[in-house]
Amino acid sequence: MSRILADYHMHCRFSPDSRSAPEEMCAAAVKAGLAEIALTDHFEFFPPGKFADKPYTIANMREQQRALDRCREKFAGKLVIRNGIEVGQPQCSPDAAAELMREVAFDYVIGSVHKMNGLDLGLTEYTDENIPALVKQNLGMLQVLAETGDFDCMGHLDIIKRYAANQGKQIDLMGWKDEVEPILRTLIRRGKGLEINTSGLRQSARETLPSVAVLQFYRELGGEVLTIGSDAHRPEDVGAGFDEALLVAKAAGFRQIAVYEKRQPRFYGV
Ligand SMILES: [Zn+2]
Ligand SMILES: [Zn+2]
Numbered sequence: 176m177s178r179i180l181a182d183y184h185m186h187c188r189f190s191p192d193s194r195s196a197p198e199e200m201c202a203a204a205v206k207a208g209l210a211e212i213a214l215t216d217h218f219e220f221f222p223p224g225k226f227a228d229k230p231y232t233i234a235n236m237r238e239q240q241r242a243l244d245r246c247r248e249k250f251a252g253k254l255v256i257r258n259g260i261e262v263g264q265p266q267c268s269p270d271a272a273a274e275l276m277r278e279v280a281f282d283y284v285i286g287s288v289h290k291m292n293g294l295d296l297g298l299t300e301y302t303d304e305n306i307p308a309l310v311k312q313n314l315g316m317l318q319v320l321a322e323t324g325d326f327d328c329m330g331h332l333d334i335i336k337r338y339a340a341n342q343g344k345q346i347d348l349m350g351w352k353d354e355v356e357p358i359l360r361t362l363i364r365r366g367k368g369l370e371i372n373t374s375g376l377r378q379s380a381r382e383t384l385p386s387v388a389v390l391q392f393y394r395e396l397g398g399e400v401l402t403i404g405s406d407a408h409r410p411e412d413v414g415a416g417f418d419e420a421l422l423v424a425k426a427a428g429f430r431q432i433a434v435y436e437k438r439q440p441r442f443y444g445v
Pocket of ligand 2 (some may be wrong): 184185186261406
């Protein structure tokens with residue numbers, strides 16, 4: 176396959192935390208020299224009664240897909256646009272997650288954990304005292320997601336690093352190798368991949384999620400499936416940090432990056 180650069184993690188106005196039009200994200204991708212993108216709007220799952228105020232609906236995702244159909248017409252010949260989604264902690268509501276996957280056809284699904292037991296990781300205060308327990312709990316949820324989730328690649332494996340770094344606390348997931356290893360082995364066994372999320376480069380963590388050391392560990396265990404995503408919520412971040420992400424992928428031993436159509440991976444060389 177010829178050289179492709181694909182941004183496989185971004186959000187537009189179908190996510191509650193983005194106001195960007197899908198057309199703007201597509202135009203930014205063309206401007207950044209990308210050949211392919213996946214719009215991966217949020218769909219969060221909650222234990223009954225928790226966080227019930229956010230509008231995550233099948234109707235919203237259908238509307239996203241209609242908007243992406245219009246984008247495909249507008250950007251035909253310039254940009255390949257895939258229907259994506261980022262599902263958050265689907266294990267909290269497995270029946271609703273299964274219904275979503277039955278009702279809406281996606282090209283690419285990111286499986287993430289943003290919240291645990293009523294705690295929004297982005298709104299949590301991190302201290303030296305609570306970090307070890309929170310990381311362990313987060314890795315426990317990622318393990319369940321890896322074992323049971325219907326997704327293609329696991330999103331931002333060390334998301335706590337991003338949020339804790341923004342509060343001046345450094346976290347290295349390799350300090351939890353015993354918990355990380357079974358997650359990576361489960362992903363490999365189930366044919367699922369990891370993403371390199373470049374949002375950490377734009378924030379205080381100043382490195383990709385996960386770090387090159389974790390990616391190297393994944394590769395050593397036999398991991399082969401890797402995507403790159405900016406996690407952009409606005410046009411100016413589309414494709415951000417990709418030069419560095421490619422260096423990180425190569426340093427970890429990867430020679431190819433995955434893209435997806437109808438949930439099937441294909442690979443391009445880097
Ligand atoms: Zn996310
Ligand atoms: Zn995201």
